[in-house]
Amino acid sequence: MSLRHLTTAEIHALELQGCACACWDDVRVEDPFITYAYRDVTFSGDIELYPAEGTFMHGAFTCNAGIYGAAIADCRVGRGVHISKVHDYIAGCDIADGTVIRNVSRIDCPKESCHGAGSVVDVLSETGGREVPIYYGLTAQEAWIIAMCRHDMDLVGNLKSDIKEKTAAFRRDRNIIGPLAVIADTLLISGVDVMAGAEVDGASRLVNGTVGEGAFVGTDVIATDFILARGATADTAARLDHVFVGEGSRIANGFSAHHSLIFSNCILENGEAAALFAGPYTVSMHKSTLLIGGMTSMFNAGSGANQSNHLYKTGPCHHGIFERGVKLASGAYVMWPARIGAFSMVMGRHKSHPDTSALPFSYVVENAGATQVIPAVALGNIGIARDADKWPRRDRRPDRPADIITFQLFNPYIAQCIEDGIALLDSLIASQPDADTLTGSGYTIKRSHAERALTLYRMALRHYMLGTMLQRIADGLTLASDNGIGSGRWADVAGMTVPASLVAGGLPDAQAWDNVYRDLEWEWVASRLAAEPDIDLTHPDANAIATLLDEWQHTDSMFTDMLRRDAEKEFAVNNPAAAAGFGLLDPDTAATDFRNVRGTLDTNPVNNLITARTTRAKSLAAAVALRLNLH
Template sequence: MSDNKYRALSEEEIAALEDRGCRAGDWSKVHVAAEFDPSRFHGIVFHGKVEIARQSGEILLSDGRKKSCGIYNASLENVAIGENCYIANVHVGISNVNIGTGVAIENVGEIICEGESTFGNGHAIDVLNEGGGREMNICAQSNAQVAYLTIMYRDNQPLIDGLHKISDAFCAQIHSNRATVGQNSRIKNCTKITNVWIGESAVLDGVLSLREGTVASSAEAPTSVGSGVVAEHFIIQKGASVMDGAMVASSLVGEACKVGKQVSLENTVLYANSEAFHSELCSVFGGPYTVTHHRSTLLIAGYFSFYNAGSATNQSNHMYKLGPVHQGILERGCKTGSSAYLLWPARVGAFSAVLGKHHANFDTTNLPFSYISEEGGRSFIIPGMNYFTTGTFRDALKWPARDKRTVSNKLDFIIFDVLSPYTGQKVIRGQEILNDLSERSQKSQTFVSFKGIHMKRLLLKTCSRYYQLILDKYFGDIVIKRMQHKSAGTLADLFTNDSDQFVSHEDQWVDICGLICRKNRLEHFTAAVSSGEIQSYAQIQTALQAIYTTYHEDEWQWFLAQYAHMNGHPLQEESSGNWQAFMERWNTASRKLLKMVLSDAGKEFEGNVKTGFGVDGNQDADFANVRGVFDENSFKQQLEKDMQSADARYEDFMKLLV
């Protein structure tokens, strides 16, 4: 705080303070605002340079109580205090801290800064591979995409060096020998807070120990840290909640994440809207919407996103040879069932469900939307089947609806689409794989194997048809979206080109921890980081925002390239009859999908699911009163509306052919 805002205490003011139990080693180092009311200060011990802004009026605490602004029973050393704060019952002391306007601190042990600190920023953690080699410097301003590139792109050393320079520059800007408590924060019943930067409107209540960390927070996205929390070398981003005895070590908790109920995080990053309760997470790279709620679950040395862990899910990264050096990948949208086990290394394709215990090292990245199960110690797969389930359909609806980030400038860029060029390219490859396996397999074979996993030979053609159904739906979806986006009145309106680049059907698409994009766009970005053209986190956000905004146009251009490759001519040259046939396939695929999902949902209301209802009779009535009836279920009604909507959009498109 500026010296010219403050003045020395008068002899009368010093006497008044001493009458109220205040003491100072050197009163000349205590500076106050022009308007100073000694009656608002009691039982204070001053050490070093202390600056106190005007204290007046009342302050509203987080529990609804009102208190007179002022300082009561506290030890202050080298502290600057903003206007209209309430500080009371600091049992050990506050040292080397800048406290913002409107802060309330009550019943705490100590809040101190020891020496120089970057407050958790720049701390290197071993993510994904517990044995090291994929170290990431956690920073308050870094996002899921920066983490992905830092952790996954170790083959690109100039990129890694560029990202480390950005991290180092940020740390150089914020390192200080003074901690900060942001304006309007609330801190009470906390034991020890050492070298922690606390943002605006944060709420800390009942914390045991915070050391070397950042609690980023803002008025629009306040962050909470609660009872029994122990954290060291950490970053907590805006809008997050870390509560109920959580143990956090060398970890980052992203925007709007929820962490608590005795969970343990070590060398772990969790990004937007993830939730971790009860479980143990070690060297986990948790992308957006990584969720684990069960006490018996261990997530270790894995990459997850849009993921749900069943109870007692477990992995092993240690073969007891050279240490815990193995790692695994579950691509976006995967689930693991209760007691599921995976032996790393393994890679599971997007939107797949894993059931059972798997000791094989398999790779199903090009077989998305699959059921993976285990029988007799062998791993089996049914490709494509998981797309037609209630769970996948509900996930597509719930993730956008459950985005709890309230901050204006969100750090993580997220494309929520289940069907995208990223999954679309994998469906195309998967269909090619299944067709090839079908052609090469012998009729005498019961099973065929592919990259460590087995599948029934008789299901190869069926699963290939599943993938074709997915493509029929997805390609039609793209056309419908284009029609609506362009407010098309004619077919020609669909083909106005907003793209700044040529797109080939061979272009690879990648999922950069939530951000789906063309790989060559990402390569332009990584080159800019490597060359030093991009030098800050702000510039990273701007560049990634540009990639994010190109998604829908790039998706359209990708589709056109795929269509031309598959059919031998551009979509623009199709006849009216072929257009109609194309959209009929889309409508048929959409309705078939919805009917399959509807059938899957109906299983929740029939047969053995009623077991345990009507314990002494009247089973159907008891079930209906508790669970409701299927015809009135909101999810069923939504599916029926979607069928009607598909028909209506089909009719709208047909008008373009007239």
């Protein structure tokens, strides 16, 4: 229906209800116009009012649509909106249908704003050089390419130009408050879009930003130059300054972040981040933890973990990489620059700028003030297996997620790291034949540890490749491969493992990626298996495949046993590392106390993980045997 001006009778009724306007001709309404739904309202500027129909629940209270106790300037107020207890004013807002705004101080858009879009985040290097402009819809992969591909400034420039065009669409002198949004008990919102279904409850100060669809901003949050993606949360005194928060991520409990990019499914509480590139599933929960100038994904920081990006020479220009799956033990410290290999545990203090990227699944420990690496030892770590199992189940992103995440524990990138590790360890052993302790890039390795790691790495690599081949056989897929782009080097692009050559050429969107990943993975695996003397992918022989299946089952059983033994340590009553602190009244009750509290491995959910692994292996073996008529 079309808008119309108020009638004289309607104006009189509004004025009797405490409403005022310097020029009632600037107020236009859509029928049915319900005069009693407006009380103690001061209107100013161009006003559009749509029907104040309906009631709804806000907490324990039933609210009527309408405006009660507010000053409204230059606003469009949609159908079924409730506004009440505005202590200062609301100005320059397009308020969509079904929105609730109550007990707020001020909401305005005092000047032309991009609502956080185009804000430049000086990520990794606080002195600049890897800056990323943010916008509503930014993906982890876009940001990674802009930050890390500075060798190809044409590529970076094209992406920045695209973002500049997208930013222009957000430039306006009005806030958008989307359908069914809720804003309550909040002091200041200035130049901020609040998208459909979002909620702002108790925030202190939001300036130049976007609160995305279904996102939540809670008590005492202060945020400036920010973007909260769909389903993101900032709560309980979080502090954000030049920050992007990705889908399903939660920033809370006084966590402070500036010039940081935080992508999907992260949880950051109590601590601090500066110039952080937090890929998916970055977790930090402790007050004394600082994450500065680092890149992470599938990461966990213990209490007191921190890094240094400032060597007091040319400023805070240094950065470092924690590859996917890294964990920092309590009190762990790393001086940047450094690079820690995937799925490694860092313990102690490390000042020698180690690069262990070719040594995944390692313990990086401090020994007499120096960095020592125990490579491959974490291949049998039950904690890593548990993490890989839970990440997909803890995916909090909405439908059609923006970021692409490779959940598989083993994939071509990790296998490539293992390949590099085998080559590195072979080289270190050969080049230092008389040394009991081998020297690498900023670290040492005991010869015995290197030799054991070679055995484990080779087992893990072949197990992954044979498993991939056997799964294709079970699924009835061809083993032929044309050595396409998947056979080359791969990169981990903010949680997405992908052929490096695809990065410059343009990554597919998240929905298309699942359809092509498996073939690209097979290209990598097939190119390596083709060099194995006992494997013929062109003319596969059933008997040869049966032999490989037996080998794979044997290796899989070995790794499963390693995981089980590692898990059993957590339930060993006679293990002081697990059972200290039980049986305080009587040492003879320690075992009973322990079992009643901790249970046994058989009753713990982690046993389901181990059992499921065994079941999957048997199912794969049966499917392969059926395909090859081996029964």
